[in-house]
Amino acid sequence: MTRRSIGIIVNGVTGRMGYRQHLVRSLLAIREQGGVPLADGTTLWPHPVLVGRSASKLREIAERHGLDDWTTDLSEALARDDVEIYFDAQVTQQREKAIRAALEAGKHVYTEKPLAEETGGALDLARAARAAGVRTGVVQDKLFLPGLRKLKRLIDGGFFGRILSVRGEFGYWVFEGDWQPAQRPSWNYRSEDGGGIVVDMFPHWQYVLEELFGRVRSVSCVTATHVPERVDEAGRTYRATADDAAYGIFELDGGVIAQLNSSWCVRVNRDELVEFQVDGTEGSAVAGLRNCRAQHRAVTPKPVWNPDLPVTEDFRAQWTEVPDNDDFDNGFKVQWEAFLRHVAVGEPFRWDFLAGARGVQLAELGLRSAREGVRLDVPELGL
Ligand SMILES: NC(=O)c1ccc[n+]([C@@H]2O[C@H](COP(=O)([O-])OP(=O)(O)OC[C@H]3O[C@@H](n4cnc5c(N)ncnc54)[C@H](O)[C@@H]3O)[C@@H](O)[C@H]2O)c1
Missing domain, CATH: 3.40.50.720 (NAD(P)-binding Rossmann-like Domain)
Incomplete structure (x- = not known):
């Protein structure tokens, strides 16, 4: 060997x-x-x-x-x-110039997301890499997480029929840093240092949506800085200038509507830190990082809206766990x-870098949509 x-x-x-x-x-x-x-x-x-x-x-x-x-x-x-x-x-802000130096040195490059701070910069890197002939x-x-791989298996197996919508909840409470240290670095909360939840999470949502459900056609987004002041690693109080929550709606190819909430200011009342509910004509599923549970139309209960009566059904117990059927590595x-x-x-x-540029593009358009209060089309990117 x-x-x-x-x-x-x-x-x-x-x-x-x-x-x-x-x-x-x-x-x-x-x-x-x-x-x-x-x-x-x-x-x-x-x-x-x-x-x-x-x-x-x-x-x-x-x-x-x-x-x-x-x-x-x-x-x-x-x-x-x-x-x-x-x-x-x-940190994201240091990435572009370091990658450029690596390309000039003729190295293949692998990188954390986001590839760059702006779409133009990301595309420039993709072009430079192509010109350098490197990989x-x-x-x-997230594509390799067990929960999402089981969800993909359901999609590939035709479980959902026609997929109608995707609703995702991502988030947890990130401590402000005063009476308990924050569990994320402080630069995440300063836009001048490359922070913000849109820049952090939309690159993930872009590839998750595209690979599982279809190309993202449009985005509309509302952002907030719910916690305006935090305390950094050195115990200094600073102004949070970046968005710490983003409420996004995405229209996908085939008419699928995806609605994804991302927040560092929510307390978790879910089974996992991220969960996606997918509803289709033939069935529905809820996938998290590790688990995925499903409900077929044949076993869907028929609730009747009546606020005068107590809930009689244990809705969460009516879902079936999708088996691993595989060994999932990190x-x-x-x-x-x-x-x-x-x-x-x-x-x-x-x-590759072009795929990474699509993630940067969605983050950029999400922020612009929030700033301008408009829904924006997502143009196809190419080199
Ligand atoms: N794939 C994912 O799920 C995921 C999750 C979190 C973060 N990330 C990405 O990973 C990257 C790092 O995030 P992190 O949470 O590990 O941050 P971090 O703050 O823990 O680490 C940042 C690293 O960059 C270095 N650094 C900081 N300032 C620098 C500077 N001015 N010049 C050079 N180096 C500097 C630090 O020394 C440290 O090694 C970010 O781009 C982020 O978007 C990806």
Whole structure:
């Protein structure tokens, strides 16, 4: 068995996503399982090169995981011949210029979403990558979640008949930071630092809607900054300038209406932090991160509206759990494995920079719709 080492710059490895989901749960987990096997018997072996701003934090992470390749100098890492892939999990605002440098160095690029802050910038990166002849990818982890994969299976199996609508609830209470520390970084709440829930979540909603239900034709959105003042990591009070909730309606190909609420200012009274209810002529389903339950038309109850009577049926108990029928691995890791195969042997990978640009576009149009109070068409993007 031959082992092919692939050098991967992991920039932003000290952050929440860079460390937990990408380094530990993906790249190191791939090494623990013995690498990514290819059809010809070769195994791909990711070799992370940790990059960040703080030498002490990088050293500490490296030592914790028995790694020794780290640097605070991105250009030095990009100049290395044994590095094939640049990965970016930095704060969003730092992404575009770092990716541009990686493209100039001829590296393949994989990145967290959003690809850039504006559609124009995202398309420029897609064009630059094409001109450089390198392979690109953007994280679209939600597609690989067990709940959404079971939902996709129901769609592919024709369970719903004609799909009418999708209603999604995403959110949880993010503490203000005064009497309990906030569980998200403070830059998320400052638009001048690239924050905001639309920029954060609409790139996800774009690919979830398109891959499961159809292309997004129009968006109309209302945003709010419900909590105007928060306390940062250093205990300083700051003004929240970014949206912390977004109430969006999307019209999709085929007439499907999707209505998605995203909020960091709601308390969870759901089974999971995100849930999508899909209603179709033949059946309905509710999918979360892990679970999916369904109700077929043949077993649909017939409630009659009468506020004078107490509820007699346990509606939630009338749904059937969709079985796993499969082993579901961590979604970030599954997508990493696909990208590594894409780089190594050209296996098809459709979640590229152009796909990432569509996510940026939907966020940009969502914010504009909220600002101008109008419903906006979503033009088709191309290079
Ligand atoms: N796929 C998902 O589900 C998901 C979830 C959360 C965040 N994200 C994305 O991941 C990225 C990182 O988010 P996070 O929550 O891990 O943030 P974080 O604040 O925890 O980490 C940010 C990283 O960027 C670095 N950084 C901060 N400021 C910088 C600067 N000025 N210059 C260079 N580096 C800087 C930090 O050192 C850290 O390593 C964001 O783009 C975000 O949109 C994706």
